[in-house]
Amino acid sequence: MVGRFAVHRNGNSKCAEFNDSGVVAMVESCMPSDTSAIGQGQAVAVAFRGGATLEGSVIFENLELLMPAGRWTSLLGHSGVGKTTILRLIAGLDAAVEFKGDIVASDGKPIGPRVAYMAQSDLLFPWASIRNNILAGARLRGEAHDTLRFDALLERTGLTGHADKRPHQLSGGQRQRAALARTLMENRPIILLDEPFASLDARTKAQMQDLASELLNGRTVLQVTHDPAEAARLGHRIYVMRRSGLHSEPVSDSIPPRQVDDPECLRVQGQLHRFLLEAG
Amino acid sequence: MSLRLSLLGLLGVFLLVALWQAVVSLADLPRFILPGPLLVLEALWVNRELIAGHSLVTLAEVLMGMVLGAALGFATAVSLAYSPTARNLVRPVLVFSQAVPVFALAPILTLWLGYGLLSKVAMAVLIIYFPVTSSFFDGLMRTPRGFLDLAGTMGASRGRQLLLVRIPSAMPSLASGLRLGAVYAPIGAVIGEWVGASKGLGYLMLLANGRVKIDLMFAALLVLGLMAVLLYVMVDRLGHWMRHDA
Numbered sequence A: 001m002v003g004r005f006a007v008h009r010n011g012n013s014k015c016a017e018f019n020d021s022g023v024v025a026m027v028e029s030c031m032p033s034d035t036s037a038i039g040q041g042q043a044v045a046v047a048f049r050g051g052a053t054l055e056g057s058v059i060f061e062n063l064e065l066l067m068p069a070g071r072w073t074s075l076l077g078h079s080g081v082g083k084t085t086i087l088r089l090i091a092g093l094d095a096a097v098e099f100k101g102d103i104v105a106s107d108g109k110p111i112g113p114r115v116a117y118m119a120q121s122d123l124l125f126p127w128a129s130i131r132n133n134i135l136a137g138a139r140l141r142g143e144a145h146d147t148l149r150f151d152a153l154l155e156r157t158g159l160t161g162h163a164d165k166r167p168h169q170l171s172g173g174q175r176q177r178a179a180l181a182r183t184l185m186e187n188r189p190i191i192l193l194d195e196p197f198a199s200l201d202a203r204t205k206a207q208m209q210d211l212a213s214e215l216l217n218g219r220t221v222l223q224v225t226h227d228p229a230e231a232a233r234l235g236h237r238i239y240v241m242r243r244s245g246l247h248s249e250p251v252s253d254s255i256p257p258r259q260v261d262d263p264e265c266l267r268v269q270g271q272l273h274r275f276l277l278e279a280g
Numbered sequence B: 001m002s003l004r005l006s007l008l009g010l011l012g013v014f015l016l017v018a019l020w021q022a023v024v025s026l027a028d029l030p031r032f033i034l035p036g037p038l039l040v041l042e043a044l045w046v047n048r049e050l051i052a053g054h055s056l057v058t059l060a061e062v063l064m065g066m067v068l069g070a071a072l073g074f075a076t077a078v079s080l081a082y083s084p085t086a087r088n089l090v091r092p093v094l095v096f097s098q099a100v101p102v103f104a105l106a107p108i109l110t111l112w113l114g115y116g117l118l119s120k121v122a123m124a125v126l127i128i129y130f131p132v133t134s135s136f137f138d139g140l141m142r143t144p145r146g147f148l149d150l151a152g153t154m155g156a157s158r159g160r161q162l163l164l165v166r167i168p169s170a171m172p173s174l175a176s177g178l179r180l181g182a183v184y185a186p187i188g189a190v191i192g193e194w195v196g197a198s199k200g201l202g203y204l205m206l207l208a209n210g211r212v213k214i215d216l217m218f219a220a221l222l223v224l225g226l227m228a229v230l231l232y233v234m235v236d237r238l239g240h241w242m243r244h245d246a
Helices: A083-091 A130-134 A136-141 A147-156 A172-185 A202-215 A228-234 A263-277 B003-027 B037-046 B048-082 B084-099 B102-113 B117-141 B145-153 B158-169 B171-195 B201-210 B214-242
Strands: A003-009 A012-019 A022-027 A046-054 A057-067 A072-076 A098-105 A115-118 A190-194 A220-225 A237-242 A245-249
Touching: A046 A083, A057 A072, A057 A083, A057 A220, A057 A237, A057 A245, A072 A083, A072 A228, A083 A098, A083 A115, A083 A190, A083 A220, A083 B145, A115 A172, A115 B145, A130 A136, A130 A147, A130 A172, A136 A172, A136 B145, A136 B158, A147 A172, A172 A202, A202 A228, A220 A228, A228 A263, A237 A263, A245 A263, B003 B037, B037 B048, B037 B214, B048 B084, B048 B117, B048 B158, B048 B171, B048 B201, B048 B214, B084 B117, B102 B117, B102 B171, B117 B158, B117 B171, B145 B158, B158 B171, B171 B201, B171 B214, B201 B214
Parallel strands: A072 A220, A072 A237, A115 A190, A190 A220
Antiparallel strands: A003 A012, A012 A022, A046 A057, A046 A098, A237 A245
């Protein structure tokens, strides 16, 4: 067993790192300096294949969407094209459609229990403190939570000092950061994002994109969005969904999050925009 | 409430009292038909001990009814929300029982539970039970979809989802049910007292009416009204506290 625990001595907080033979080192702080310490499970690829109908009318058919392991996949499309339906089907949520096809993970294990979900509305419980919101998963399962992990996430999302506030006392950006912390607290390998930044102003949005891209790095992410700029900044892989089907837009190898004024990023954004405007 | 609104409210009360006095003076009504406001205040002062004693009885009935009725309504709504079987079993009965005017049950309750406190408390319980049950149940069935999705992906059990998401989410609905209950509860207790009692404001009003002491009857009515308003304000404060952004 290897891990860390906090040590409080003379009012100072230090961190002891230990393995099976005992404590091996004392370091200044238990706060992880890099995001990898926030941890993740084994990365897993997800494949979605099939079609969906709603009361006999086709929503989409013969669709193939591949989410590479540990990568960010953006699914771009205008409203009502069925993006959210795909996301809900992968999450195992009630999608109100008839689905024919299969959704499989590369390791063959079920997907639903390994998913963390973040929606456009922050879905923070208005009656609960930010702390209890971030710990909602553990509370809802009746499990003990990881205090070190909670503190680390609170710091990484810039919410230290806000843990005992209620959601309505926070700004829109802070609320989405709390929702991100809650998502990461779950420590699931597959992350489904349903336009979580759509209602934020341009500046807050860009900051949230940077933060999410950094903190979710190494997990398999599917982000549904109607914003070409967002897809161009964040996606390792970008799909455009239209009535006629799915188009995979080639992206450069540069590592997301790409700069907002990066020429290649802007070129891809323009290309995606054009694709959305074209009929079909 | 702002000072301006409070002043306007006071003015309204004053105008009503003035109108009352004007009607009494101009129509020259005898005091055994409609006594003037001053006479009522006088009766209130003269009979203060009598009225206070009866008020306490009615207040006790109403408060006990509120607490018991709210607790029963809470429990019913939660079990209906939790179990679809219970829902299908009980819902038609609940709808039917709401169609029966509870006041009509007052004589039977008095027959079964006697002339004492119990039959009035039961009356208040019955009256509060239905609004609390139905509005809280409504709230429990209307948890925002997103909250349930989130709890679903987090692997919440049905019980914990109810306890940590659906019940807190429905608190504002419970508050509005309680507000309705607070309005009806004193009516329930007083009607119970009319049917048969030896104590309480309802009993006192009936007694005063029979002895043509209309000023005393109005004094008792005034106290009853004040009590109802006070109860409403208290429950309303509680409702504010139960609001999510409080």
